Amino acid sequence: MSLKHLTTGSTCPPAVAGLLRCYNMRFCPFAQRACIILAAKNVKHEIVNINLKKKPEWFFEKSPLGKVPSIELDGQIMSESLVICDYLDEVYPDPPLHPADPWRKGQDRMFLEIFGKVTEAVYKVYFSRGDQDILNKGLTDIQAGLDPFEAELMKRNTKFFVGDKPGMLDYMIWPWMEIFLAAQRLGGERVSENRFPRLFSWMEDMKKDPAIKATYISPDSHYKYLLSNINGSPDYDMQV
Amino acid sequence: MSLKHLTTGSTCPPAVAGLLRCYNMRFCPFAQRACIILAAKNVKHEIVNINLKKKPEWFFEKSPLGKVPSIELDGQIMSESLVICDYLDEVYPDPPLHPADPWRKGQDRMFLEIFGKVTEAVYKVYFSRGDQDILNKGLTDIQAGLDPFEAELMKRNTKFFVGDKPGMLDYMIWPWMEIFLAAQRLGGERVSENRFPRLFSWMEDMKKDPAIKATYISPDSHYKYLLSNINGSPDYDMQV
Numbered sequence: 001m002s003l004k005h006l007t008t009g010s011t012c013p014p015a016v017a018g019l020l021r022c023y024n025m026r027f028c029p030f031a032q033r034a035c036i037i038l039a040a041k042n043v044k045h046e047i048v049n050i051n052l053k054k055k056p057e058w059f060f061e062k063s064p065l066g067k068v069p070s071i072e073l074d075g076q077i078m079s080e081s082l083v084i085c086d087y088l089d090e091v092y093p094d095p096p097l098h099p100a101d102p103w104r105k106g107q108d109r110m111f112l113e114i115f116g117k118v119t120e121a122v123y124k125v126y127f128s129r130g131d132q133d134i135l136n137k138g139l140t141d142i143q144a145g146l147d148p149f150e151a152e153l154m155k156r157n158t159k160f161f162v163g164d165k166p167g168m169l170d171y172m173i174w175p176w177m178e179i180f181l182a183a184q185r186l187g188g189e190r191v192s193e194n195r196f197p198r199l200f201s202w203m204e205d206m207k208k209d210p211a212i213k214a215t216y217i218s219p220d221s222h223y224k225y226l227l228s229n230i231n232g233s234p235d236y237d238m239q240v
Numbered sequence: 241m242s243l244k245h246l247t248t249g250s251t252c253p254p255a256v257a258g259l260l261r262c263y264n265m266r267f268c269p270f271a272q273r274a275c276i277i278l279a280a281k282n283v284k285h286e287i288v289n290i291n292l293k294k295k296p297e298w299f300f301e302k303s304p305l306g307k308v309p310s311i312e313l314d315g316q317i318m319s320e321s322l323v324i325c326d327y328l329d330e331v332y333p334d335p336p337l338h339p340a341d342p343w344r345k346g347q348d349r350m351f352l353e354i355f356g357k358v359t360e361a362v363y364k365v366y367f368s369r370g371d372q373d374i375l376n377k378g379l380t381d382i383q384a385g386l387d388p389f390e391a392e393l394m395k396r397n398t399k400f401f402v403g404d405k406p407g408m409l410d411y412m413i414w415p416w417m418e419i420f421l422a423a424q425r426l427g428g429e430r431v432s433e434n435r436f437p438r439l440f441s442w443m444e445d446m447k448k449d450p451a452i453k454a455t456y457i458s459p460d461s462h463y464k465y466l467l468s469n470i471n472g473s474p475d476y477d478m479q480v
Binding site for chain 2 (some may be wrong): 047064076082084086087103105106113114148
């Protein structure tokens with residue numbers, strides 16, 4: 001499929017019966033979550049990219065929330081990244097991505113809520129629009145939001161958060177880690193590997209995972225996209 | 241147990257091995273979610289009420305987020321209402337509260353995300369602090385946030401959202417419906433039953449459910465509490 005993000009005035013590509021479709025924006029970390037799980041589970045699917053600044057009219061007819069990611073199957077729509085990923089984990093159980101123990105699964109889901117501080121801080125950076133104070137606050141908040149994850153990985157003392165293989169918690173926080181590396185450059189500071197030694201080593205391990213490889217966007221590309229977004233003209237169709 | 245909400249300077253009540261503890265605030269709709277599911281599942285538990293304006297020091301040691309609801313079992317803590325309720329549903333499967341079909345379960349979880357508009361609007365009302373514009377905006381937003389739920393109940397054409405018995409989606413939105421009735425009084429307007437005929441009939445059915453009966457707070461009590469909160473002195477220990 002084309003990389004091109006469909007916009008106002010476009011026509012919705014015809015659906016294929018029984019084929020799962022994922023509405024995506026290539027640099028949206030929430031949408032990337034769904035793409036990672038689709039890759040991890042080897043789910044046959046098609047991607048339709050959506051221009052988020054000029055959403056196609058037909059997209060709102062399909063999806064009242066008008067959000068990416070959304071998945072569509074035989075005319076029905078599901079939105080919200082965590083909901084979609086848990087759904088995929090249920091219907092494509094191989095490999096299982098949540099801990100089998102309900103308490104541990106709950107703990108991981110709680111950590112995803114805690115990760116909201118990082119996603120909010122990244123949002124601040126994306127929409128800082130040249131305001132240096134907002135930008136700096138965003139960068140500081142990202143690091144503060146990551147502190148509990150550094151501590152938790154230390155405490156668990158496992159290669160990945162979920163164990164010896166990446167699981168749902170690993171995959172769900174990953175997209176923001178890619179952006180984190182790019183965002184740090186905006187502050188003109190070297191990334192503090194000293195502050196996050198475990199997370200940096202975890203990132204190296206994550207990058208070897210096939211699902212991450214399949215969906216990976218380099219810090220260079222994130223940085224270029226980030227600049228275009230801060231300037232108010234997000235370059236969705238940028239070559240990476 | 242005492243209704244009294246524990247505060248700074250208090251001592252943590254000793255835990256009983258193997259007994260689930262739920263940290264609660266009696267008028268917190270998020271905490272009420274956990275209480276409803278504990279009742280629906282007949283889970284043996286104890287309640288410890290927390291004064292949210294003056295949280296006990298020991299509470300932060302136990303729960304870094306310092307939030308209610310939190311559940312504690314043998315020294316371990318879990319926070320976030322939806323995470324807790326899904327955990328309880330997994331370990332106490334009788335009765336099952338999610339639809340068995342994963343797509344329908346995902347749809348219900350998506351609707352819980354959509355319900356965030358109502359919880360935010362109620363928050364606005366709670367903290368309007370005498371600002372009539374914020375208050376009115378909150379009341380308007382609550383109604384706008386409920387419109388998709390009226391439409392969805394109509395579309396599903398079932399007694400409850402989940403079917404012929406209340407399920408997770410029904411229980412998770414319920415606490416705000418109690419508050420909705422109380423909050424409307426602040427606007428000096430009669431609640432528009434015309435706008436939400438299905439939801440009003442659903443509320444009557446919900447009130448007959450044993451788990452709702454066990455945790456129900458009347459509109460009168462919510463109204464009194466709401467006023468105390470708007471005035472900046474939430475009366476946690478109020479008799480209901």
